[in-house]
Amino acid sequence: MTSCPKCGELLDVTYHWDQVPVPQSLREFEKRWSTRNNPIDFSGVWRFRELLPFAHDDQIITIGEGQTMLKASASVARYAGLNEDGLFLQYEGLNPSGSFKDNGMTAASTHAVMVGAKVAACASTGNTSASLAIYSSVAQKFKVVVFVGSGKIAFGKLSQALDYGAKTLQIQGDFDDALARVREVCTQEGIYLCNSVNPFRLEGQKSIMFRVLESLNWEVPDWIVVPGGNLGNSSAFGKAFMELKQLGLIDRIPRLAIINAQGANTLYQLYEQHGMRWNGGNYDLDQSTDFFTQMDKENRRASTLASAIEINRPVNFSKALRALDVCDGVVREVDDQQILDAKAQVGAGGLGCEPASAASVAGAKLLKSEGVIAAGDRVVCILTGHQLKDPNATVAYHSATDEHMDEKLSSHGVNTAPFSNGPIVVENDLDKIIEVIRSF
Numbered sequence: 001m002t003s004c005p006k007c008g009e010l011l012d013v014t015y016h017w018d019q020v021p022v023p024q025s026l027r028e029f030e031k032r033w034s035t036r037n038n039p040i041d042f043s044g045v046w047r048f049r050e051l052l053p054f055a056h057d058d059q060i061i062t063i064g065e066g067q068t069m070l071k072a073s074a075s076v077a078r079y080a081g082l083n084e085d086g087l088f089l090q091y092e093g094l095n096p097s098g099s100f101k102d103n104g105m106t107a108a109s110t111h112a113v114m115v116g117a118k119v120a121a122c123a124s125t126g127n128t129s130a131s132l133a134i135y136s137s138v139a140q141k142f143k144v145v146v147f148v149g150s151g152k153i154a155f156g157k158l159s160q161a162l163d164y165g166a167k168t169l170q171i172q173g174d175f176d177d178a179l180a181r182v183r184e185v186c187t188q189e190g191i192y193l194c195n196s197v198n199p200f201r202l203e204g205q206k207s208i209m210f211r212v213l214e215s216l217n218w219e220v221p222d223w224i225v226v227p228g229g230n231l232g233n234s235s236a237f238g239k240a241f242m243e244l245k246q247l248g249l250i251d252r253i254p255r256l257a258i259i260n261a262q263g264a265n266t267l268y269q270l271y272e273q274h275g276m277r278w279n280g281g282n283y284d285l286d287q288s289t290d291f292f293t294q295m296d297k298e299n300r301r302a303s304t305l306a307s308a309i310e311i312n313r314p315v316n317f318s319k320a321l322r323a324l325d326v327c328d329g330v331v332r333e334v335d336d337q338q339i340l341d342a343k344a345q346v347g348a349g350g351l352g353c354e355p356a357s358a359a360s361v362a363g364a365k366l367l368k369s370e371g372v373i374a375a376g377d378r379v380v381c382i383l384t385g386h387q388l389k390d391p392n393a394t395v396a397y398h399s400a401t402d403e404h405m406d407e408k409l410s411s412h413g414v415n416t417a418p419f420s421n422g423p424i425v426v427e428n429d430l431d432k433i434i435e436v437i438r439s440f
C-alpha cells in the first residue's frame, strides 16, 4: 500500500528519532570512509543509514549505489552567468544503472524483500525500470514487470530493462497512463510497486542531499536546482533538509528550484501561476482537481524531448509543495531548446548528462537572468542521468544545422543548435585529414 485508504494522499515514512542513534554531527559519517570494504559503508546511501533507519544491516540490498560526485564546473558556471567557482554538478549518472533512481531503488528493494515481495513493478520512462531491473537481477529475490508507454522510452534505457531480465509491457498511452494502470494492477494483484509513490524509495533518494553536503565539507549551499518530473526527488530533498534541521544537524536550509519542461509543466502552472501552496497540507485541493479535470477534458498530454520528465500528473505533487515550503522554493519552466543547449554545455564542460538532467542547468541560467539567483550564490545542479541514456536526442542536436534541423527536434520547437559539434565529413586522405585537424 502506498497511499492512505481514507484521503488517497501518498504515505510518508516517519521515525521515532529519539529511539535512533543519530550522530551528534554530520561529520561523524566521515568515520565510514575508512570502513569502505563493508558493502553497506561503501554505499553512498547506506553509509547514512541512521538517517533512513527502517532496515537492519543484514536486510540491506546494495549494489554500490551512490558512489557519485559533486564537481565544480567553471564553464557551465559561465554559461549560467554565475561566478566560476559557484556552480556544482552533482553527477548521479555514476550510479550502477546510470541514474539517480538507484539511490531510491536500493531502499525500495530492501523494503520489498523485508515484506516478502515476490514480484515488483513500475511504470517508467526508462530510468526507473532500468534501476528496478538491475536490483532484481542482482538480488534474485523478486521478479520484475515494467510498464512503458508506446514509443515513450529511449533505447538506452529500454535495453537495460530487457538485458536485466525484466518483463516489459508496452501499453498504449504515455507515462501518466502507464503509472495509473500499474497502480491499479499492483493493488489488485498484491504486487510491490517501485515508483516514487513508494515512500521507502524516497528515503533512499534523501541521500543525494547528504552527499552534496558531504562534498561541500558539510556547508549548506545557497541553491539546489533539480529537474521536476514525477517530483520524487524534490520531495525527498525537502524531507532530507526538514529532518536534518529538526535533528539539529544543519542550521539553515538551501533554497530549492524545481525545473519543469515547458511541455510538462503542471507544477509550474499550479505553484507559480495559480499560487498553490503547501499550507500545512491544507492546500486548496479543488484548485488542483479542477486543473486535472480540465486536463482530462482537453486530453492534454505532456510533450517534451526530455522524455524522462514528460509527465503531466506528478504523483508527488503534494509532497513537492511541502518541499517548496520547507526550502522557500521556486518553480520554473524551460523549453526544449534551452534544455538541449544546456545539455551541450554540460557535455563540453564536464560529465555529460541526458536531456532531462540538463533542465537543472537551464533553470539555473534562467533564475540567474531573472536575478532570483545571484552571481555569487553557490548553486548545485543535479545531473540526474548518464549521458549515454538517450543518444538519439544528442546525436540529432549535434548533427543539426540551422538550415537542416532534425524533424523531431523542430516539432518540439528546437530550431537551432548553437553548440552543435557534429561529425565532420572528410575524405580518407592523410593531407586532408591533417588540414582539418590543424584548423581546430
Ligand SMILES: Cc1ncc(COP(=O)(O)O)c(C=O)c1O
Binding pocket: 099, 127, 128, 196, 227, 228, 229, 230, 231, 232, 233, 234, 308, 309, 354, 356, 357, 384, 385
Ligand atoms: C533522468 C531523470 N531526470 C529527472 C527525472 C525526474 O525526477 P522526478 O520524477 O523525481 O521529479 C527523471 C524521472 O523521473 C529522470 O529519469
Ligand SMILES: N[C@@H](CCOP(=O)(O)O)C(=O)O
Binding pocket: 122, 123, 124, 125, 126, 127, 128, 129, 175, 194, 195, 196, 197, 229, 230, 232, 307, 308, 309
Ligand atoms: N523518469 C521516471 C518517471 C517515473 O518516475 P518515478 O520516480 O515515479 O519512478 C522514469 O525513469 O521512469
